Amino acid sequence: MSVVVRQDPQLLGVNPPLIQGGKDFRDVTNDISSITEAKVFETPMKYWIALACTGSVLALLGAMLAYLVANGVGVWGNNRPVGWAWDITNFVFWIGIGHAGTLISAILFLFRQKWRTSINRSAEAMTLFAVMCAGIFPLFHTGRPWRAAYWLFPIPNTDLNMWQNFRSPLIWDVFAVSTYLTISALFWFTGLVPDLATLRDRATGKVKQVVLGFFALGWRGSAKHWRNYEAGYMILAGLSTPLVLSVHSVVSFDFATSVIPGWHTTIFPPYFVAGAVFSGFAMVMTLLIICRYLLNLDNYITIKHLENMNKIILVTGSIVGYAYCTEFFIAWYSGNPYERFTFFNRAFGPYWWAYWMMMTCNVISPQFYWSKTLRRSIPFMFVMSIVVNIGMWFERFVIIATSLHRDFLPSSWGYFRPTWVDISTFIGTFGLFLTMFLLFARFLPMIAMSEVKGVLAHEKHAFAAPGTNQESHEEAPKHA
Amino acid sequence: MPSPQNSAAALEELKEKLGIGADKTHAAIGSFETPEALVEAGKKIYAMGYRKLDAMSPFPVHGIDDAIGIPRSILGWIVICFGLLGLFTAQGLMYYVGVVNYPLIIGGKPLFDFTFTVPVTFELTVLFSGISATIGIFALNGLPQLYHPTMKYKQFHRASDDRFLLVVDADDPKFNAEKTSADLKSLGAQDVEVVVG
Numbered sequence: 001m002s003v004v005v006r007q008d009p010q011l012l013g014v015n016p017p018l019i020q021g022g023k024d025f026r027d028v029t030n031d032i033s034s035i036t037e038a039k040v041f042e043t044p045m046k047y048w049i050a051l052a053c054t055g056s057v058l059a060l061l062g063a064m065l066a067y068l069v070a071n072g073v074g075v076w077g078n079n080r081p082v083g084w085a086w087d088i089t090n091f092v093f094w095i096g097i098g099h100a101g102t103l104i105s106a107i108l109f110l111f112r113q114k115w116r117t118s119i120n121r122s123a124e125a126m127t128l129f130a131v132m133c134a135g136i137f138p139l140f141h142t143g144r145p146w147r148a149a150y151w152l153f154p155i156p157n158t159d160l161n162m163w164q165n166f167r168s169p170l171i172w173d174v175f176a177v178s179t180y181l182t183i184s185a186l187f188w189f190t191g192l193v194p195d196l197a198t199l200r201d202r203a204t205g206k207v208k209q210v211v212l213g214f215f216a217l218g219w220r221g222s223a224k225h226w227r228n229y230e231a232g233y234m235i236l237a238g239l240s241t242p243l244v245l246s247v248h249s250v251v252s253f254d255f256a257t258s259v260i261p262g263w264h265t266t267i268f269p270p271y272f273v274a275g276a277v278f279s280g281f282a283m284v285m286t287l288l289i290i291c292r293y294l295l296n297l298d299n300y301i302t303i304k305h306l307e308n309m310n311k312i313i314l315v316t317g318s319i320v321g322y323a324y325c326t327e328f329f330i331a332w333y334s335g336n337p338y339e340r341f342t343f344f345n346r347a348f349g350p351y352w353w354a355y356w357m358m359m360t361c362n363v364i365s366p367q368f369y370w371s372k373t374l375r376r377s378i379p380f381m382f383v384m385s386i387v388v389n390i391g392m393w394f395e396r397f398v399i400i401a402t403s404l405h406r407d408f409l410p411s412s413w414g415y416f417r418p419t420w421v422d423i424s425t426f427i428g429t430f431g432l433f434l435t436m437f438l439l440f441a442r443f444l445p446m447i448a449m450s451e452v453k454g455v456l457a458h459e460k461h462a463f464a465a466p467g468t469n470q471e472s473h474e475e476a477p478k479h480a
Numbered sequence: 481m482p483s484p485q486n487s488a489a490a491l492e493e494l495k496e497k498l499g500i501g502a503d504k505t506h507a508a509i510g511s512f513e514t515p516e517a518l519v520e521a522g523k524k525i526y527a528m529g530y531r532k533l534d535a536m537s538p539f540p541v542h543g544i545d546d547a548i549g550i551p552r553s554i555l556g557w558i559v560i561c562f563g564l565l566g567l568f569t570a571q572g573l574m575y576y577v578g579v580v581n582y583p584l585i586i587g588g589k590p591l592f593d594f595t596f597t598v599p600v601t602f603e604l605t606v607l608f609s610g611i612s613a614t615i616g617i618f619a620l621n622g623l624p625q626l627y628h629p630t631m632k633y634k635q636f637h638r639a640s641d642d643r644f645l646l647v648v649d650a651d652d653p654k655f656n657a658e659k660t661s662a663d664l665k666s667l668g669a670q671d672v673e674v675v676v677g
Contacts, residue, residue, distance in 0.1 A: 025642035163577040172599035179603040183610040201637035217624035221639050225621045226540035231553035232617035243606045454539040
């Protein structure tokens with residue numbers, strides 16, 4: 001019996017329980033709910049200080065966007081020959097971040113990876129906020145975001161009397177990203193409902209009861225409910241899996257379907273998807289290490305969860321490194337002089353520093369994770385998660401800016417420099433992202449209680465109910 | 481104009497329909513400490529001949545559906561229908577826009593072709609399926625329904641915490657308040673209660 005085998009102390013070291021600290025169902029409810037139920041003055045001061053900081057950065061974003069609307073898109077540094085620059089770099093960067101959330105919640109669910117339950121809620125929330133940040137850039141690049149709906153979506157109108165060009169990958173992108181945001185939000189909310197019901201049943205104040213009762217939709221955890229819920233959850237996971245692969249593939253079509261050397265390659269879709277998962281996992285890592293520390297979630301987000309994530313970072317980082325090499329090889333092997341020049345120029349041209357930054361952060365740094373000690377060292381992985389995201393931002397910048405800045409005609413070569421508005425807007429999106437995440441971590445259950453309890457029930461040894469499982473604890477040494 | 485008497489009668493009728501009211505017996509409920517105990521009791525009570533059964537638990541308990549005879553969810557069929565609707569909506573939209581309403585030759589490309597419609601068609605299929613799956617989960621469960629008689633059970637709040645409740649509906653032909661309570665107790669249920677309301 002697997003339950004008994006797991007109690008062998010030697011095997012326990014190899015395959016420890018996913019939830020530490022001998023928690024039972026009641027402990028899970030209390031530990032997770034108490035974070036959201038804490039009174040304002042009970043929340044640590046460091047939380048409010050952090051929120052004030054991120055809120056200020058969010059205000060910077062608001063100011064920068066207002067400045068852009070007032071003055072026009074010219075306040076960004078995009079100009080010939082680099083017509084797409086930081087805006088689309090940031091867009092791809094943020095969309096990529098989001099992909100880890102869907103990977104954790106959907107793909108790992110389909111693969112029955114039980115360790116996902118401690119981290120899926122926060123990763124999904126992160127997806128939502130990252131996609132919001134991403135959406136800001138194309139939306140404001142239109143210059144008139146309040147009219148953008150007519151340009152982006154096929155809404156019959158007398159305003160323009162035109163339709164979108166469905167042969168353009170940019171319109172595919174609109175559909176991909178808006179579908180992604182919608183489905184991620186629905187998936188996240190569906191998972192949240194049983195936990196909101198838990199909070200509703202624990203709520204003390206009238207206002208809390210009404211608000212939570214409203215959002216819990218009257219969930220009772222009936223077997224009939226769970227039957228439809230599980231079917232629906234499986235369907236949503238099954239839909240999200242191809243969806244997440246399609247989103248970054250479509251994002252890469254924005255480049256791959258053009259005829260610019262350095263962009264026009266068939267390797268882009270898988271390479272973009274791997275890069276997205278790579279950067280997204282790094283971002284989940286950064287956020288979880290902070291939350292784990294601030295909210296005392298060590299027993300739920302264990303070293304095993306973090307190590308598994310580092311393994312995924314190692315795999316996807318290696319895929320990304322392999323893709324860089326393939327790209328370079330094909331540029332040489334194609335015999336196309338423009339293609340060859342672009343790649344030579346990337347590594348040794350004026351943007352050499354960006355290229356080597358990308359190579360160091362994305363190809364070399366994840367290789368440290370072959371070492372188990374480093375994979376399990378929290379300070380190391382925290383630094384590494386940030387390094388990876390720096391590298392992945394540079395990857396998008398390198399692909400976009402270096403391919404554009406020296407095109408076919410040397411007379412129109414140029415060098416892109418971001419303006420202060422470019423830089424402040426990008427920093428500002430971190431304000432939006434972190435503010436939303438902090439609010440989420442404080443006011444909603446950050447760990448999916450119902451799912452963690454399901455895992456606990458599975459790992460019976462961690463669940464010591466009177467009478468039933470006590471015996472198996474005692475029996476264990478005999479079997480071992 | 482409905483007179484006050486009429487509206488009172490209408491209210492009674494509505495209460496009757498919804499199965500709520502001060503004197504309405506709704507169900508007998510007992511609680512168990514572990515999912516295994518719930519499934520075991522579910523099997524036994526089903527064998528006793530009860531058919532209108534339900535369970536309430538903080539997470540999906542595997543095996544309970546079979547134990548108390550809850551059929552498979554029909555959600556998949558609903559989602560397939562809406563997915564196909566999304567697929568045809570996308571194809572129809574792009575055909576109408578490209579060929580009928582706004583034909584525009586760009587780069588000598590055809591006005592409509594299967595290949596370039598793939599991404600948008602895929603996305604709309606997923607969008608329609610996903611929205612119908614989410615609405616379906618709640619609609620098939622009769623939610624949102626902010627009040628339900630079983631919420632009157634004193635240990636109801638434990639069902640979203642750490643207890644596993646077995647519910648015998650009063651509509652069950654075999655239901656008898658005392659007998660059913662005794663049956664639940666005989667299966668090891670704690671806090672057995674007949675819920676009225």
